[in-house]
Each structure stands twice: as structure tokens, then as C-alpha cells.
Amino acid sequence: MKTFNPFDPAAFRTALRDFMDRESLLPAGAAVLVAVSGGADSVALAHLLHTSGITIEIAHCNFRLRGKESDRDEVFVQKFAAQLGVPFHVTHFDTNGYASSSRIAIQEAARLLRYGWLEELRTRLGISVLATAHQMQDSVETLWMNLSKGTGISGLHGILPKQGALVRPLLFATREDVAAYMAAEQLAFVEDSSNASDKYTRNYFRHHVLPPLREAYPDIVRQTGVSIERFREAEMLYRQAVEEYRKKLVEQKGEEYFIPVLKLKQVKPLATIAYELFKPFGCNTHLAAQAADLLDSMPGKFVTTATHRIVRDRKWLIITPLQADISAHFLIEEGQREIQIPGFRISIRIAKNDGRGIPADGGTAYINLAEIRFPLMVRKWKQGDYCYPLGLNKKKKLSRLFIDQKLSLPAKEKVWVLESDKRIAWVMGIRLDHRFRVTEHTEQMLVIKMDSVS
Known part of the structure; x- marks a missing residue:
């Protein structure tokens, strides 16, 4: 990670450009929609991009959580956009109402509302990139929070510089770097009073976890930022290895x-x-x-x-x-020639028994028409079902029949049965019931064929 003099605005802009180029954050000539709260980080980001010759538009969310202070922030950002001479976009949220109706925490509600609106606005404006002002300490705090909760390797990369159209161009800079730039450019900002509260997890880490660590390791934020870059590279190798296992095993x-x-x-x-x-x-x-x-x-x-x-x-x-519940009962009326069930088309016809034998076809049932009582029912099998398997003429539970057939649980769940007058005539695709078999005395057969459909 290259060092730069944050008190030198030109050096800061060069460092910003280098970071964006290295992470491929901005297509050539692209405009950027910048989310600006009015705090130091977002003001610095918008000013840096604008003074670097990048076309920007500013977006501000008023969450109406802090009364007059929220309105103050909106007015400030609007004036800041006017000073830069760039378009300004604003929206207002009933954040408390949304959190209550969605039964989620205020912070989560604000996050969902914010990113939902920003993405909708970006798409509507035809802007290819949305930028937020997360800087290095935000990413370091995220890493420590993830470690404290328990994390896999993905939790070690902190906040990513790019996720789709969302970019974070300030991740190379510390909070102190931003403050130095703001001072050098004499830029004003507004302070969010909720940042002083410890009721939010991030603020607790910011106020009580990192300060003691900084006493022992003064450069902990920057050094952890360097480690985060190494973790990201290690994660790339890890993902490659996982994909190799996936190809071999799945x-x-x-x-x-x-x-x-x-x-x-x-x-x-x-x-x-x-x-x-x-x-x-x-x-x-x-x-x-x-x-x-x-x-x-x-x-x-x-x-x-x-x-x-x-x-x-x-x-x-x-x-x-897991499949959504579907209708599990279908009727076949006398004279009906075709029905559809999930995954199958069933055709029905009547044929004369010519005595030449029954073709071996698991997908087709040849049933003694004299034993049939319409309407027939096609349904999913259920526990307790039984039949008299063809050739056995002995009562057997379907669950036992499936074991003999070595059916897997997923295969069992796809089995349908054909029922006549509350008797199973055919375990469809598996076994005909002995009571419905065609004999030498059978004159007419009901021929039922199953064809798979996608």
C-alpha cells in the first residue's frame, strides 16, 4: 500500500486515481453517483472525485430519525452540491415505520432503504457507478466485528472495493487522512450525533475496542488494512481451490x-x-x-x-x-384421453386383448378394464399405502416395496399412484397391482402411458 501526503490535495487525488485504477473501479469517462450524508468522509469523496475531473451527481437520504438535525444535513448537502455545480438528488424515508412493519432493526432498515433507492436512482439516471465513502477504518472495524462473531475466510476481506456497480474509492485512506484533506481544502461538514452513541455495534468497536489496541499498536488501522489486502488475495486462491473440488465432487x-x-x-x-x-x-x-x-x-x-x-x-x-406444495390429486373420467400432472403427461386409451402378451414397458400400464371403476385418481403416494405387487399377489406396503427397489428418498418423493375405487391399481412407473393384471380371460385393457415433460 503506497503512502502519500494527505495534507497535499494533489497527492491525495493521485492516490485516489491510483487506487481506482488498481481496483478497476471506474470505466473510462464514466460518471459517478456519490452518496453524500454530509459527514467528512462523504464530503471528501465527492470533492476528490469532482476536483479530479470526474463527472459526479450527488444523492442524499433523509431518514427522518434525528428531527431537525436530519433536515439540517439535507440542506447542507444541497448547498454543497450547488457549490460544486453538480446535480443534487434527495429522498425522504419513514425509517421507523419501515423498521416496525418489517420487524427489523433501525440500522438494517436504513441500510435497505438507502441502497434500494440509490440503486434505483443510479439505474434511472443511466449512471454506471455508485460510490460510497467507506474508508480504511470502516473496513478494519468490519473485520474485527466479523472475527468477534465468528467468520469464514470471506469475513476477513473487510469491505470490498467493488461489488457490482457499487464502489468504495476511499478504502485506501484512513480517517486521519480524510481529516487532513478536509483541513487542507478548508471543507465544512456536519456531524451525525448518533455517531456518539454506543448502542450500535460498529460504534462500540470504534469507541471501545480499537482505541485500546491503538495504544499498544499506534498504526493498527493501516497495518490491518495491509493485512486485509493479503486476506483478499488469499481468498482468491481459496475460491479457486474450492471450485476445483466442486467440479470433482458435485x-x-x-x-x-x-x-x-x-x-x-x-x-x-x-x-x-x-x-x-x-x-x-x-x-x-x-x-x-x-x-x-x-x-x-x-x-x-x-x-x-x-x-x-x-x-x-x-x-x-x-x-x-424443496418443492412448493402442489395439487396432489388428479381425476381421470371415463372417456378422458389425456391429463397432465407435474412432470408427466398421461395418455389413456382402451385396447383389445389380442392374447399376444403384454410388452415390457415400465412407463406403461396394461390394466384389466373389467376391474376398473371410474373416475380414477392419480395422486402422490403416502405412508400406509399398500398394493399387491404383480406376480406376488401378497399385500405389501409401498414403503417396503421402495426399499426392495432401492429407491432413494428423493426418488420416493416423486412416486405417483393410480387408484381405482380406493384400491391402488398401479404404482406408476414401478409395479402394477396383481389384482388388476391382464389375464387370458381379459377382453379389454386400459392402457395408461406416462411421458416425462420438462
Whole structure:
């Protein structure tokens, strides 16, 4: 990290340009929408960009949380934009009302409202870049907060210089650097009184955690900033390694993902790789650990996240998306020739039994029409269902039949049955019921065919 003289405005602008070029923050000739609260950091950022010859527009959020002080800040930023001769945009929020209706903390409500409006404004104006004034100490505070809560490697990179259209051009500078620039350029700013309160976590770290550390290590902010840059580079290598494991271990088939049990058990470090593999499927650290425990569990065990189910099969961990509830009962009336169920098209016809035998086709059922009572019902199977499997003529629970067929839990959940007069005539795609079989005495057959649809 290069050093510069913050009391020299030209040197500061050069350092800003170098940082933006190194991090590819600003396309050539692009304009910037700058979020300005009126505090020293945002005023300095807007002034630095403007005096560097970059086209800017200023946006200000009035959260109406501090009464007259909030209105004072708005007036200040409006006058500041006028002094620079740049466009000014403002919005007002009922932050307390939004926080109450959304049942979230005030800080989180303000953050969501702010970034939502800024992004909408940026898009509407056709500006390619949105800039906020986070500086190095903000990033260092974020790192310490993440460490205190417990974090993976992504928590070590602090605040990123760029996330999509959002950039933070001041991350190379400390709070003291900004103060020196403000003094050198004789720039005014307003102070947010809530910054003195310790009820917010960040302020507690700012007022009570970093100061004692600074007594022992006076340059802790800048040195931690250097470490953050190294952590970011280490994270890049880490992500590359994780992607290699993902390519080797995760196989996608349609909407399902398969991970071989034996291969994953041999991976080291298992906990870290397992966490990264399971994270895209809704796993936090705790659920990822539970999912890894499936490697040593019996087949059929599973872990459910908000979006997926991870099932221990005999040789695989099978990851399937949770499906929204759908209608699970469909009727086939006499004379009906086709119906649709989720994932399948079912065609129905009547054929004469010519005595030449029944073709072997798991997707088609040949049923003795004399045993059928309309309407037929197609539904998902449920616990307690039973049939008389063809060739066995002995009552058997479907759950037991599925075990004999070695069906995985995801496969079981996709099984439909055809029911006639409350009797299962066909476990669809798996086994016909013996009571509905075609015999030499059968004159007419009901032929039901299943075709998969995407």
C-alpha cells in the first residue's frame, strides 16, 4: 500500500486515481453517483472525485430519525452540491415505520432503504457507478466485528472495493487522512450525533475496542488494512481451490445434485470443503456440519435447509430442491384421453386383448378394464399405502416395496399412484397391482402411458 501526503490535495487525488485504477473501479469517462450524508468522509469523496475531473451527481437520504438535525444535513448537502455545480438528488424515508412493519432493526432498515433507492436512482439516471465513502477504518472495524462473531475466510476481506456497480474509492485512506484533506481544502461538514452513541455495534468497536489496541499498536488501522489486502488475495486462491473440488465432487442431474460419499470423506480439510459445497444449498455453518455428519449415517437420513434437502443415499449425498406444495390429486373420467400432472403427461386409451402378451414397458400400464371403476385418481403416494405387487399377489406396503427397489428418498418423493375405487391399481412407473393384471380371460385393457415433460 503506497503512502502519500494527505495534507497535499494533489497527492491525495493521485492516490485516489491510483487506487481506482488498481481496483478497476471506474470505466473510462464514466460518471459517478456519490452518496453524500454530509459527514467528512462523504464530503471528501465527492470533492476528490469532482476536483479530479470526474463527472459526479450527488444523492442524499433523509431518514427522518434525528428531527431537525436530519433536515439540517439535507440542506447542507444541497448547498454543497450547488457549490460544486453538480446535480443534487434527495429522498425522504419513514425509517421507523419501515423498521416496525418489517420487524427489523433501525440500522438494517436504513441500510435497505438507502441502497434500494440509490440503486434505483443510479439505474434511472443511466449512471454506471455508485460510490460510497467507506474508508480504511470502516473496513478494519468490519473485520474485527466479523472475527468477534465468528467468520469464514470471506469475513476477513473487510469491505470490498467493488461489488457490482457499487464502489468504495476511499478504502485506501484512513480517517486521519480524510481529516487532513478536509483541513487542507478548508471543507465544512456536519456531524451525525448518533455517531456518539454506543448502542450500535460498529460504534462500540470504534469507541471501545480499537482505541485500546491503538495504544499498544499506534498504526493498527493501516497495518490491518495491509493485512486485509493479503486476506483478499488469499481468498482468491481459496475460491479457486474450492471450485476445483466442486467440479470433482458435485454432479448435477436436472434439478438434483449428487456428491459421492466415499470421495467426500477422503477430502481434507473436510469441514471447510463440506461447508463450501453445501453453502449454495442454504446451509449455514451449523447445517453444513449436520450435512457432513450424513457421511457416517444410515441411508435415508437427511438434512433440510430453507431451500433444499440433503439426503444420505447408499453411495451418494443427493441434494434436491424443496418443492412448493402442489395439487396432489388428479381425476381421470371415463372417456378422458389425456391429463397432465407435474412432470408427466398421461395418455389413456382402451385396447383389445389380442392374447399376444403384454410388452415390457415400465412407463406403461396394461390394466384389466373389467376391474376398473371410474373416475380414477392419480395422486402422490403416502405412508400406509399398500398394493399387491404383480406376480406376488401378497399385500405389501409401498414403503417396503421402495426399499426392495432401492429407491432413494428423493426418488420416493416423486412416486405417483393410480387408484381405482380406493384400491391402488398401479404404482406408476414401478409395479402394477396383481389384482388388476391382464389375464387370458381379459377382453379389454386400459392402457395408461406416462411421458416425462420438462
